[in-house]
Amino acid sequence: MDSSAALAAVGAASAGAELYARSFIQGPTPKLASGIGYVVVFSVLFAVNMLSCVFYHQWWFLGSWGVGLVLEIVGYAGRIWYTLNDNSSSAYIMELVCITVAPCFLMAGIYYVLAQLILIFGNDFSRLKPMQYSLIFIICDVISIFVQAAGGGVSDNPSSSTIGRYIMIAGLAFQVFTISVFQVLWYDFLWKIYNTRKLHGDTLFNPKFPHIRARPLLTPFIWGVSLVVILIYTRSIYRLIETSSGWESYLSTNEIYFNILEGVMVSVSALIMASLSPGFVYGRHAHLYIKKDSYSSATAESDGRDEADETLIEAETKGSRDYL
Numbered sequence: 671m672d673s674s675a676a677l678a679a680v681g682a683a684s685a686g687a688e689l690y691a692r693s694f695i696q697g698p699t700p701k702l703a704s705g706i707g708y709v710v711v712f713s714v715l716f717a718v719n720m721l722s723c724v725f726y727h728q729w730w731f732l733g734s735w736g737v738g739l740v741l742e743i744v745g746y747a748g749r750i751w752y753t754l755n756d757n758s759s760s761a762y763i764m765e766l767v768c769i770t771v772a773p774c775f776l777m778a779g780i781y782y783v784l785a786q787l788i789l790i791f792g793n794d795f796s797r798l799k800p801m802q803y804s805l806i807f808i809i810c811d812v813i814s815i816f817v818q819a820a821g822g823g824v825s826d827n828p829s830s831s832t833i834g835r836y837i838m839i840a841g842l843a844f845q846v847f848t849i850s851v852f853q854v855l856w857y858d859f860l861w862k863i864y865n866t867r868k869l870h871g872d873t874l875f876n877p878k879f880p881h882i883r884a885r886p887l888l889t890p891f892i893w894g895v896s897l898v899v900i901l902i903y904t905r906s907i908y909r910l911i912e913t914s915s916g917w918e919s920y921l922s923t924n925e926i927y928f929n930i931l932e933g934v935m936v937s938v939s940a941l942i943m944a945s946l947s948p949g950f951v952y953g954r955h956a957h958l959y960i961k962k963d964s965y966s967s968a969t970a971e972s973d974g975r976d977e978a979d980e981t982l983i984e985a986e987t988k989g990s991r992d993y994l
Contacts, residue, residue: 700925705750708933712742715940726949731779738775739940745769767822773902773936774815774845781807783895783948784856786958790883792876795862797855810848817841835913842910849903882952891951898939905935
């Protein structure tokens with residue numbers, strides 16, 4: 671084989687390798703500035719959220735939002751890696767899986783917030799018990815996480831990328847369905863407490879927590895959580911449509927849609943929850959624990975009911991003063 675033939679063979683092999691990579695990784699290379707910007711933004715919001723959760727003893731929120739925001743940071747770090755090496759399928763999968771599943775963990779924190787609010791206002795205003803919200807929706811979240819992660823893993827192989835995309839579509843569709851059901855129950859709860867407060871003031875709510883309901887940030891917090899749910903829901907619908915359209919679709923290959931409908935939606939959600947941390951809203955010494963058991967006699971007496979077989983909602987408060 672002469673030198674010109676050898677050079678031609680090397681060139682063909684290089685072109686084949688690049689074509690192989692591109693058969694899996696589609697679209698233009700992401701902008702480096704946007705990747706770095708989101709890493710910085712999510713790192714700052716992670717630090718603020720975690721410090722707030724530790725100071726105000728919000729351990730469940732710390733766990734769920736801590737994992738979610740770390741996944742966002744890792745995902746955008748993978749996006750930077752892919753920008754610097756756009757033939758790396760590992761970088762692309764790192765970005766794809768982490769950024770896709772991160773909001774599932776964020777929503778797990780929101781589900782627990784609803785359970786806490788039901789405790790603060792009372793079971794009578796909710797379709798389900800607080801523990802049932804936590805169990806049902808968090809289990810749905812776990813299913814969505816595993817399905818989406820499995821789809822991303824299968825997509826790592828170009829020969830099975832289409833199958834992986836369909837698996838991810840199933841996980842995203844299930845996530846959208848879950849958030850849709852949650853929103854129906856969320857707004858039903860808000861409508862009931864709004865009407866009750868309008869007609870009866872605070873008299874029909876759980877008598878153990880008037881000091882929390884009187885805190886000035888509780889209403890802005892409820893509106894903030896509602897906005898966070900809408901933002902993450904919008905983001906999930908976008909990802910479902912994007913993934914369903916294929917790796918070469920207009921949505922998938924235009925970074926502006928990703929930056930707005932993925933990055934902005936989630937970062938604004940994290941900013942809202944950093945500004946209105948549950949512990950900051952409830953007060954540092956208001957500890958709201960939700961666990962499965964029977965009502966203790968003390969709790970039944972304070973709640974005005976005697977249902978030994980219901981879900982225990984055990985609340986510990988250290989006084990009725992407003993603490994920060």
